[in-house]
Amino acid sequence: MGSVAYDGVQLWHRSAEMNHGAAGSGVQERADMVLRLLGWRGVPVGDAVRRQVYACGDLDRLESWAQRAMHVTDAAELFAPE
DSSP, rough: OOOETTTEEEEEEEHHHTTTTTTTHHHHHHHHHHHHHHHHTTTTHHHHHHHHHHOOOOOOHHHHHHHHTTTTTSSSGGGGGG
8 A cells, every 4th residue: 555645635545456456446446535535625525526526437537636626615626627
């Protein structure tokens, strides 16, 4: 298990080797992290945002959303064009 810090918040994640063979577990964990970050910051998350995050199967996009989750004031801002 490794860790990454975003603006002083330490996040723990599993390495790719640990996720090998557990299809989709990395995606699920990353989606959970995006929503947890918003919750920890007190940003309300509606059902539409929750569904969109869980529907995403792209680890890179979820990572980008996790980074954005550290700064947005409205959960819908996660999906703004870059």
